[in-house]
Amino acid sequence: MPTVNDVEWDLVGISEIRWMLGGLSRQRTNVIANTKGFPDPIAELEMGKVWLRRDVEAWIRDNRPELLENKKGPTPE
Template sequence: MAEVVLLGISELQRRFGGKSRQRVDQLTRRSGFPRPCAALGNGRVWLGAEVDAWIRVHRPDLNEELPDC
């Protein structure tokens, strides 16, 4: 069974190379960015595989930061 990885804003900050929370929030609200899979009390969460696929296409300079899948 495949492991499901969920990412919140803090995890997205690491995926985006340490960008600020505000900048990451802006990126997540862009058209074309994966939709959150849930909204929890602590904020929105995204599927890691969808975010990583988006980064590979739209932010190839960050590919080295992505975990090996």
């Protein structure tokens, strides 16, 4: 288990993850977050599960690369 000194603590919850996934519904985001292969949360707090942002970003790069392509902005004409 990582210690406070070992990890950059940029945490995200379901609300942040849903926007990272392109604005999905909270229900759909929970389904994705509970599928095999999605990063394990690092903690479950009273407000819900939390993940390291870098773990979720890595999952998006590997599993939903089209979301990253959309963030590049419009192509110049």
